[in-house]
Amino acid sequence: MDGAGADVSKLREHNSLSIVRAMRGQPPATVTELAGRTGLSRPGTDVVVRGLVTDGWVKVVEPDGSTVGRPARRYRFNADAGHVLGVDVGAHKILVLLADLEGEVVRSHRVPVEPEADPAVRLAAVDTAITECLDAAGMRHDRIWAVTVGVTGPVDATGRTTLFTPLPGWASVSPADHLSTRFSCPILVENDCKLGAVAERWKGVAQDADDIVYVLAGMRIGAGLILDGTLRRGYGGAAGEIGALKAVRWLSAPSHLDNCPGMPPEVHPDDRAAWVFDQVRAGDREARAALRRYVKDLAIGAAALVLALDPQVVVLGGGWSRSADLIVDPLAHELDRLCLRVPEIRASTLGADSVALGALRVALDQVDSVLFTDGMPAPLTSGA
Known part of the structure; x- marks a missing residue:
């Protein structure tokens, strides 16, 4: 029975993931439409969708009154379940973009910094930009699911720019280590030109x-x-x-x-x-x-x-x-x-936002790799 229960639980999670995949990036859909997209039975889809609503992954879309009679209930992926940050650490500015799980930018914040600033000053500017961005959005740190930091210079496996960087003293800095004192989510570091390329393929x-x-x-x-x-x-x-x-x-x-x-x-x-x-x-x-x-x-x-x-x-x-x-x-x-x-x-x-946008895409890819590879996290809190 334990084995059978585990198999049922695994099947339920598999079906949940299939439905979430079918909903992300798509307009609101009915249970019948979702069943058609996933190949699941309509009754089975209905049960799974109701569970996803309870867990906070899916939201019910209320009718807008444009249809006659009783419309079929429609559902959409809850993109506000979590958020990601893209941070561009440049020579002249720190730019932070906050986006939901669909990649929609909900807040941005920019802090100027001098090109000759030492690492401590530049990291303080990073902290300020992130704090002010999250505060303006009313967002808690624990609602951030991934952070990507774009930096100047090739990034090695440790997340540092040890080969070359024009930022004074930056080769000794680990942005991931610095931010890990504030965030428990994955923190990635990537070269700014590479992130610019990612942004162009995503939104450019x-x-x-x-x-x-x-x-x-x-x-x-x-x-x-x-x-x-x-x-x-x-x-x-x-x-x-x-x-x-x-x-x-x-x-x-x-x-x-x-x-x-x-x-x-x-x-x-x-x-x-x-x-x-x-x-x-x-x-x-x-x-x-x-x-x-x-x-x-x-x-x-x-x-x-x-x-x-x-x-x-x-x-x-x-x-x-x-x-x-x-x-x-x-x-x-x-x-x-x-x-x-x-x-x-x-x-x-894309202008000056390209690096931070690419950082968002890399952060979203990290969330997807966890969500669709390791399985869905536990039910979300009521504040999701």
């Missing part, structure tokens, strides 16, 4: 592609790779770090814009590229030459990745993607000169 301009080279173009240049629909990290987390090869000239490429002849000395370093782009649009020859040199250097590394991986799409992301109208066509021209086949080049539309 590459949703139709499985083979993507994401190029971050800004005050620094980096890349993230998705092949066969899977983010590639490499053995030591350094996949895509082609800019480390000096012959590629990614490290020095931004200096073409920083040192554009004719730039007034009062232009702040953070605004120099924007000044050059404005001058290009105004027809300034020196600015056009500086941009042309930058694109040529950008294309060397992009071409190496294109030749090695033959992607469907190259996504131009990062801060300078806002001036993609000045970069995409010259970049395509350079790639045509260097590559056997030039993939379509698309400019990101």
Whole structure:
């Protein structure tokens, strides 16, 4: 009897998971519709759905009065059962996004930080950004099911950026260890360019592609790779770090814009590229030459990745993607000169949120791996 009871319990959990899968990301459905999607009997589906409502996984959708007579009761997945955090630890800011289990962003919060800030100051800014984001949403820490932190530099198996990072002292920092004092959920750490690639495939301009080279173009240049629909990290987390090869000239490429002849000395370093782009649009020859040199250097590394991986799409992301109208066509021209086949080049539309959005997707994938592999957690609390 014990064995039979265990088999029944396992079957019930399997059916519950099947119904949750059928409901996530879908509009509200009736029991009959859910039975059709899962292949379960209607009576069996009804029993399981009622149990999921009791446990807090599913909510009843009340009729809106638009139908005549007594409408069939409809149900939806309770996306508010838990939440995830995506954190972008950048040189100039900390950005935190809070999302429900459907990936809907419900709150965001940004805290500025100086590029030269030491680890203690930057970690304090991370704590502040997370606290203020959760407080504004009225969210308790124990309602967070996963956290992903995006950082600059290749991330190794320990969650640190020991190979390279432009953030002062950051190679010695473990974001996961730091946040584990506040969160009991899984805490993941990932490279920002890789998260940018994930975001583009999830909510950006590459949703139709499985083979993507994401190029971050800004005050620094980096890349993230998705092949066969899977983010590639490499053995030591350094996949895509082609800019480390000096012959590629990614490290020095931004200096073409920083040192554009004719730039007034009062232009702040953070605004120099924007000044050059404005001058290009105004027809300034020196600015056009500086941009042309930058694109040529950008294309060397992009071409190496294109030749090695033959992607469907190259996504131009990062801060300078806002001036993609000045970069995409010259970049395509350079790639045509260097590559056997030039993939379509698309400019990101996600702006400054791309890294944090990718972090959310990775956090949601972590939740899914637990939910659909290890089995559903115990019934939720009444406050879910």
